[in-house]
Amino acid sequence: MLREISATVASINVKGDAVVRVVEVVKSIQGITSMFSLSGRLYRVDQVPGQFRELFILSGYRHPKSSAKQCILSAFDVTNETLNIWTHFLPAVYFAWWFVELAQEHDFVNDPYTWPLLVFTFSSMGYLLASAIAHTFNTMSNKARHIFFFLDYAALSNYSLGAAIAFRAYCFPEVLRNMTFYSDWYVRAAIFNSVGCTVLSCQSRFMAPGKLRKVCRLGAFVIPFSFDVVPLVYRMVFAGDEMLVDRAYMYHTRQLFFAFLAGLLYASHMPERLLPGKFDYVGHSHQLFHIAGVLGNCSQMTAILYDMLDRKDILVREDRLLPWSYTVVTMGVVTMVNLITIFVFSTYLTKDRLKLMSDDKPCNKCH
Ligand SMILES: [Zn+2]
Numbered sequence: 001m002l003r004e005i006s007a008t009v010a011s012i013n014v015k016g017d018a019v020v021r022v023v024e025v026v027k028s029i030q031g032i033t034s035m036f037s038l039s040g041r042l043y044r045v046d047q048v049p050g051q052f053r054e055l056f057i058l059s060g061y062r063h064p065k066s067s068a069k070q071c072i073l074s075a076f077d078v079t080n081e082t083l084n085i086w087t088h089f090l091p092a093v094y095f096a097w098w099f100v101e102l103a104q105e106h107d108f109v110n111d112p113y114t115w116p117l118l119v120f121t122f123s124s125m126g127y128l129l130a131s132a133i134a135h136t137f138n139t140m141s142n143k144a145r146h147i148f149f150f151l152d153y154a155a156l157s158n159y160s161l162g163a164a165i166a167f168r169a170y171c172f173p174e175v176l177r178n179m180t181f182y183s184d185w186y187v188r189a190a191i192f193n194s195v196g197c198t199v200l201s202c203q204s205r206f207m208a209p210g211k212l213r214k215v216c217r218l219g220a221f222v223i224p225f226s227f228d229v230v231p232l233v234y235r236m237v238f239a240g241d242e243m244l245v246d247r248a249y250m251y252h253t254r255q256l257f258f259a260f261l262a263g264l265l266y267a268s269h270m271p272e273r274l275l276p277g278k279f280d281y282v283g284h285s286h287q288l289f290h291i292a293g294v295l296g297n298c299s300q301m302t303a304i305l306y307d308m309l310d311r312k313d314i315l316v317r318e319d320r321l322l323p324w325s326y327t328v329v330t331m332g333v334v335t336m337v338n339l340i341t342i343f344v345f346s347t348y349l350t351k352d353r354l355k356l357m358s359d360d361k362p363c364n365k366c367h
């Protein structure tokens with residue numbers, strides 16, 4: 001193969017069509033890349049079944065019936081999923097390290113005041129790991145693809161609840177803290193949203209591809225997260241001079257900005273919509289969506305930590321501490337409910353239904 005490249009380079013005639021020659025060199029290099037592929041060859045969009053295709057992504061697909069070993073090895077290959085895996089796996093490791101550092105300063109076992117932060121941190125690591133797992137193993141089979149993305153959705157739902165618990169515990173503005181009804185029902189509504197989010201997003205996988213499915217999938221996450229941030233938006237809008245001394249203010253603003261950006265990237269399929277096939281491996285919207293989400297998550301963590309540290313005296317004085325039953329216990333119960341929901345939806349994935357849901361002829365070029 002190296003000989004082929006040298007021959008191709010040597011044969012470039014300065015007077016000839018150099019562009020065509022350069023394309024040939026690139027093709028040779030791509031050939032070498034695929035020779036060293038750890039997980040097998042890659043496929044074009046027209047070579048994989050419809051349910052494995054991503055909009056405007058034309059190449060870099062893994063085999064739709066990869067083994068678990070191939071899926072793991074593919075994380076070290078250059079495929080259209082590689083950066084989707086790492087953009088969530090590495091932040092999960094970073095958050096774990098961040099938590100270990102925090103645990104040296106705070107007593108997460110005996111101090112109930114820290115439990116909302118504990119719940120939030122674990123729900124953040126949970127969705128990052130679930131997403132990395134889903135992106136790694138979703139090409140094992142059609143059924144596995146559905147189940148791994150059910151897991152991904154459930155973990156995101158848990159994260160929306162983890163954020164609501166932390167916001168309620170540390171971040172509410174004074175006005176909303178004193179509105180007993182709103183304060184009391186905020187977490188209860190977030191529980192309802194979390195379970196509803198899992199149900200709706202899983203159900204959307206049974207819908208025909210199209211705008212309605214996209215709206216349901218996006219709505220399943222936009223609704224709980226929009227609900228969660230209402231107290232923060234209120235606090236940002238009516239902050240007044242408080243923002244000058246409130247060190248969490250900037251980080252709350254950043255997390256709102258990145259959350260909006262993440263939603264926009266997910267919904268728009270930009271930039272690959274403009275240049276299909278040019279961002280197959282690097283820079284497509286799902287990778288950017290992951291990165292924007294993680295940046296928002298980092299800002300969120302910093303803001304929550306600052307609020308937890310800076311507001312403790314006020315919250316204790318006002319007797320506004322969140323009951324322990326609203327933190328660890330609530331998260332444990334909702335996690336169980338979300339897992340049961342996944343199990344129920346998985347039982348609907350019978351052979352006949354999967355066949356009905358396949359929106360394309362079977363892959364006859366893959367092996
Ligand atoms: Zn993803």
